[in-house]
Amino acid sequence: MHWIDWTIIAGYLVWIVWTGLRLSRDTEKLEGYFLANRSLPWWAVGLSVMATQLSAITMVGTTGQGFVGGLTFIQVYFGLPIAMVILSLTLVPFFHRAKVYTAYEYLERRFDAKTRLFTASLFLLSRAMACGVVIAAPSVILSVIFGWNLTLTIMAFGIPTIFYTMKGGVQAVTWADVKQMGVIVGGLVAAVVALIMGLPDNVSVGAALHTAGAVGKMEAIDFTFDTSNQYTFWSGLIGGLFLQLSYFGTDQSQVQRYLTAKSVDAARHSLLMSAFWKIPLQVLVLMVGVLMFAYFLFTPSPMLFKNTHVSAVQASPRAGEYVALEQEFNQLQAERKAAAEAMATSLGEGTPAEVAAAARSTFVSADQAVRDVRSRAKALVVETTADKSYNDTNYIFPTFVTQHLPIGLIGIIVAAIFAAAMSTIAAELNSLATASVIDIYKRHLNKTADDVHYVAVSKWATLFWGLFACVVATFAANVGSLIEAVNKFGSYFYGSILGVFILALMVKRANGNSAFFALIAGMGSVAYVAAFTNTAWLWQNVVGAVVVTVVGTLLSFVLPGKAKPLHDVDA
Amino acid sequence: MRAGGLILFGMSQQSRPGDSDMTGLYAAVLIVEVIVILGLYWLGRHFG
Numbered sequence: 034m035h036w037i038d039w040t041i042i043a044g045y046l047v048w049i050v051w052t053g054l055r056l057s058r059d060t061e062k063l064e065g066y067f068l069a070n071r072s073l074p075w076w077a078v079g080l081s082v083m084a085t086q087l088s089a090i091t092m093v094g095t096t097g098q099g100f101v102g103g104l105t106f107i108q109v110y111f112g113l114p115i116a117m118v119i120l121s122l123t124l125v126p127f128f129h130r131a132k133v134y135t136a137y138e139y140l141e142r143r144f145d146a147k148t149r150l151f152t153a154s155l156f157l158l159s160r161a162m163a164c165g166v167v168i169a170a171p172s173v174i175l176s177v178i179f180g181w182n183l184t185l186t187i188m189a190f191g192i193p194t195i196f197y198t199m200k201g202g203v204q205a206v207t208w209a210d211v212k213q214m215g216v217i218v219g220g221l222v223a224a225v226v227a228l229i230m231g232l233p234d235n236v237s238v239g240a241a242l243h244t245a246g247a248v249g250k251m252e253a254i255d256f257t258f259d260t261s262n263q264y265t266f267w268s269g270l271i272g273g274l275f276l277q278l279s280y281f282g283t284d285q286s287q288v289q290r291y292l293t294a295k296s297v298d299a300a301r302h303s304l305l306m307s308a309f310w311k312i313p314l315q316v317l318v319l320m321v322g323v324l325m326f327a328y329f330l331f332t333p334s335p336m337l338f339k340n341t342h343v344s345a346v347q348a349s350p351r352a353g354e355y356v357a358l359e360q361e362f363n364q365l366q367a368e369r370k371a372a373a374e375a376m377a378t379s380l381g382e383g384t385p386a387e388v389a390a391a392a393r394s395t396f397v398s399a400d401q402a403v404r405d406v407r408s409r410a411k412a413l414v415v416e417t418t419a420d421k422s423y424n425d426t427n428y429i430f431p432t433f434v435t436q437h438l439p440i441g442l443i444g445i446i447v448a449a450i451f452a453a454a455m456s457t458i459a460a461e462l463n464s465l466a467t468a469s470v471i472d473i474y475k476r477h478l479n480k481t482a483d484d485v486h487y488v489a490v491s492k493w494a495t496l497f498w499g500l501f502a503c504v505v506a507t508f509a510a511n512v513g514s515l516i517e518a519v520n521k522f523g524s525y526f527y528g529s530i531l532g533v534f535i536l537a538l539m540v541k542r543a544n545g546n547s548a549f550f551a552l553i554a555g556m557g558s559v560a561y562v563a564a565f566t567n568t569a570w571l572w573q574n575v576v577g578a579v580v581v582t583v584v585g586t587l588l589s590f591v592l593p594g595k596a597k598p599l600h601d602v603d604a
Numbered sequence: 605m606r607a608g609g610l611i612l613f614g615m616s617q618q619s620r621p622g623d624s625d626m627t628g629l630y631a632a633v634l635i636v637e638v639i640v641i642l643g644l645y646w647l648g649r650h651f652g
Contacts, residue, residue, distance in 0.1 A: 107644065114637040118630045126623070246651030253644035266641075298624050305626075308633040312640050 034179060034435075034443060041444030045216065045451060046189075049209050050197045053459075056208035057201030062484045066202035066491055067134055067467045068293050073207055075299035079306030081210035081460070082281075082290045083314070086307070087217060089171035089454035090427075091318060096224075097426035099322015103250030105264045107319055109571065110312050112274030116281060117308035121301040123538060124282045129297045134471040136288040136534075143537040145545030145594070146476070151552065152533060153472035155526050156285055157465060161498055164461040165505025170427070171454050173510045175447070177341055178431040187506045190454050195499030198459045198466075199492045203293055206459040213452035220449025221317050224430075227438055228324040233331050233374075240377040241327035247376065247393050248400045250323045263569035272571025275578050279531040281307075286464040325433050330373040336362040336410050338432045339425035346417045354413060362406045369399035458502070466494040525563065528574030529555030532581025540586050544594030551585030 059065040098106045124136075133139050137156065141149035172186040197205045232241050245251060255265045262268060281287045281304065294300035336359050337343055346355045372395045378384075379392040415423050434446045470491045479486075532555050536543040558580040559573045568576070 104644065104647070111637075111641065114633050118633055121626065121630070242651045246648070249652065251651035252648035254641065254648060296622075298626070301626060302629075305629060305633060309636055312637070316644070 034447075035440040037440050038444030038447065041441065042448050042451065045448035046193050049212060049452070049455065050193050052212050053197035053201045053205030053209040057204040060202045060204065061488060063134075063470075063487045063491070065204075066488045067289070067463075067471070069202075069204045069207065071129075071293060072295050073204075073293045073299075075294055075302035076306070077207055077211050078290055078294045078299065078303035080214045081207040081456075082287060082303055083307050083311065084210035084214045084217070084453075084456035085286060085290060085460040086280075086311075086457075087214075087314070087453055088167050088457035089450050090167065091315075092217070092220075092450050092453045093171060093174055093430050094427050095315070095318045096322040096325065096430035097428070099250075099319035100326045100429045101322075101426050102264070103245070103323055103326075104253035104316065104319050105255060107253050107312065107315055108255065108264055108266055108269035109273050110277075110315050111266065111269035112271065113277045113311050114308040115270075116274050116277035117304045119278060120282050121304055124534065125291060125300045125304065126297045127538070128288060128292060129294075129300055134289075134292070135285050135468050136283050137285070137468065137472050140533065140537065140548075141476075144533075144543075144548045148533065148545050148549050148552070149472060150477070151549065152283075152530055153468050155530065157468055157473075159526070160284070160286060160461055160465055161501055162505055164458060164465070164498070164502035166509055167454060167457050167461065168502055168506035169509035171450055172506060174427055174431050175450070177339065178428065178435055183510055184507065187503055187510070190451065190458065191499055191503040191506070194455045194458045195462065195496060198462045198499070199495040202488075202491070203289065203463050206463045207290070207293060209459060210456045213456040216452040217449050217456075218314070218317075220446045220452075221321060223442055223445055224321050224434070224438075225317070225324060227442060228321065228328050231328050231332065231437065236331065236374070236377045240380050241324070241330075243380055244330060244373050244376050244396060245323050245327045247397055250326055260572050261567040261569055263571040268569055268571045272569065272573075272575055275528055275531060275574035276571055279527040279574055279578070283530045283534050284464075284527075285468050286461045289464045289467055290460065321430070325429060328433070328437075331370055332437070333363070333366060335432065336407060337414065337425050338428035339423070340428075342414045342418050342420065342423055346414055349417045351413065351417050355410070358406060358410050358413065362403065362410070365399065365402045365406055369396070369403050372396040372399040458499075462495050462498050462502070465498040466491050469494045469498070524570045524573055525559050526552075526556045526577065528577025529559060529581050530577075531574070532578040532585065535578060535582050536585040540582070540589065543585050543589045544592065546592040546594040547585045547588035548581075550588055550592065551581045554584040555581035 059070060062070075064070050095106065128136065128139060131139055131142065133142075135153065137149045137153040140152055168187055168190050172183060172190060175181060176183045176186045197209060229238055232238070242251060255262075256267070257265055258267050259265055260268070263272065291300040291303050294303055343355070346352065372392070376389075376392040376396040379389040411423060411425070415421055431450075434443055438446065470487060474490055474494075475482075475487060529552055533548050533552050536548050536551065555577045559577045562568050562573055562576050563570070
């Protein structure tokens with residue numbers, strides 16, 4: 034990488050850390066450190082909410098999804114705007130008026146200490162592991178693409194983030210998030226402009242999108258009802274609704290964002306910002322992938338984008354097979370380019386319909402032939418390396434950035450990948466520290482210390498979780514399948530925890546015992562569905578929430594326990 | 605469990621003194637979502 038790109042990345046890191054520290058005020062008290070004294074403006078909180086959700090995995094993984102599968106992934110977010118409205122009407126005002134620090138603190142007021150401890154512990158375990166994955170995924174990719182040392186890359190993501198999160202608490206996290214959102218959106222827009230500029234002179238943006246659309250890349254909506262497929266309208270709307278209700282309503286990494294807002298109205302506005310902008314932003318991310326597909330129709334691309342495994346195949350006895358496939362790929366890629374150009378030309382006015390249809394049909398066949406060779410090459414890699422998890426989707430965008438963008442722009446986009454990762458890591462570390470101190474240390478271990486002590490412990494907790502996440506990242510990076518395992522692990526109880534909150538708000542007679550055992554039943558049901566059925570993970574959130582609500586309601590008739598009315602917990 | 609309990613509960617939370625009436629904004633969210641989904645559907649039909 035050129036020194037100008039290094040300077041941009043270094044400048045970005047210094048600027049973000051300085052921003053976080055400079056804008057943090059009154060952090061000596063616990064409420065200032067964890068909740069910014071409930072004083073932040075709605076737009077800053079709203080940007081922080083969006084930055085937390087958009088990780089580097091989105092930047093490199095979702096752009097790759099756009100390249101491979103087109104816009105269809107967008108359906109996962111269809112439940113989000115509705116979830117935001119429901120949360121604005123229900124949990125947001127409830128949490129704010131209850132003056133809680135964590136979502137789980139509320140559960141003790143409504144149910145009992147064990148339900149709070151259990152849910153907080155589940156959060157700590159899953160979020161700490163997930164934080165490791167958030168660091169590992171971009172670290173692996175950047176280290177492969179640039180040839181960087183993996184441990185140093187993990188430290189480059191982790192250490193600056195741990196530093197400003199530890200020093201400045203939630204205010205540093207939020208104000209850094211605001212700047213980071215600017216860097217992320219700027220990076221994405223720069224990528225779109227570069228891709229459009231990179232199209233051949235005789236191919237317009239419209240023609241490029243038509244060629245991509247001919248092979249299904251522009252089809253975003255699938256109305257089929259199929260619970261084994263998460264990329265459908267109904268999976269996104271219903272399963273996605275439960276997922277987003279769980280994430281934004283019960284996950285401390287998000288709840289803590291809007292607890293910092295200065296009023297209930299401000300908190301609601303901050304969530305509604307995502308309701309308006311999340312889907313368009315995600316379309317922008319996917320559109321980068323679609324445009325990359327169009328770009329590589331006219332510019333030669335590697336057969337596979339992940340080089341490490343390719344090197345292993347080239348050094349194996351089956352190297353000859355790979356070379357033959359590569360020659361076939363290059364030939365077919367040239368044929369596809371000619372077909373794409375012919376199709377783009379045929380889109381002009383005056384082309385007879387049958388000529389245009391024939392050009393389109395030729396292009397579709399040529400693209401299918403290219404995809405077939407890629408599939409065979411992937412199969413060869415899997416057979417040779419015995420790595421069944423091999424997938425090069427996450428390497429497509431970084432390959433484009435490093436091999437096809439000019440000096441300067443590479444630095445800007447790598448800085449955007451850093452911004453996306455750091456904003457998520459910071460929010461997660463801050464929320465992990467909050468749950469550790471408020472739900473466990475202050476509640477069970479040391480109830481009578483002053484705020485100076487608790488803030489000091491909070492900083493140590495941030496450091497601990499940061500280092501823990503870096504260690505997890507190192508393991509996850511070396512054991513690729515661990516990333517998938519951690520992601521699945523979180524989905525086992527996401528919907529179930531939502532079910533506990535539904536019980537808390539809607540079932541008056543529910544008590545601590547019924548909620549606790551219902552939560553276990555919900556998690557067990559999701560584990561069963563995940564292991565023995567072909568249900569897409571979006572629907573697992575629905576299963577968890579419904580089982581907990583139903584079982585919790587039934588158990589409240591048979592299990593002893595004191596049901597606390599809602600007005601007792603609404604401070 | 606009360607029928608529509610979540611919505612009724614939400615309405616009761618909405619009506620606190622000092623809070624703005626955000627019904628219009630909620631409606632706008634849903635309308636914008638419908639427009640965005642229709643727009644995406646159109647993209648698929650137009651370019652597909």
